[in-house]
Amino acid sequence: MSTIQTSEEPRQFYFLEAMSLLRLALRIDEPFKSIILEKLNQDIIEIIETDSSKWSTVYCAKPFFFAYSPKSPLFLSIKDYVIRSLENEINNQADDGHFILNWNADEDSAKIWKSIWTMDVLKALKNHKLIDL
Secondary structure, eight states: OOSOOOOOSSTTHHOOOOOOOHHHHHHHHHHHHHHHHHHHHHHHHHHHHOGGGGGGTTTTOOGGOOOTTTTTHHHHHHHHHHHHHHHHHHHTTTTOOOOSSSOOOOOHHHHHHHHHHHHOOOOOOHTTSSOOO
C-alpha cells in the first residue's frame, strides 16, 4: 500500500479500511471527495484481490466490493476484475441458491450471513446487468 498506509506493518485486511474510505468519499464534499477517490484509484489494484482462485476460498477484497455498480467511481479502473469476480459468484453459487461465504461462521451466524451475502451479490449482479430481477 503506497499512498494511504501509514505503517510498515503488513495490513492483511486493509481493504476494510479502503471500503470505509470509499463510502466516506461518496458522502462528503469536494475537494475531500476527489482527494480520497484519487488515492484509492491509485492503489485499487493493490487493494483488491486479483487472484481469482482466492475469491471463493479466502476472506479477501473481491473486486466487486469496490464497484457494486458501473456508476462506482472506481469501476473503470477495475472493470475486468469486477465482471470476473461477479461471474465467479454465479459459477460458485450453492445448489440451494445462496452465494458462498468466503469466511468461517458458526451455524447460526452462517444462516444470517448467507442471507445478507446473497442479497448483496444479487444487487451487484443486477446493477451490472448480469441478471434480471
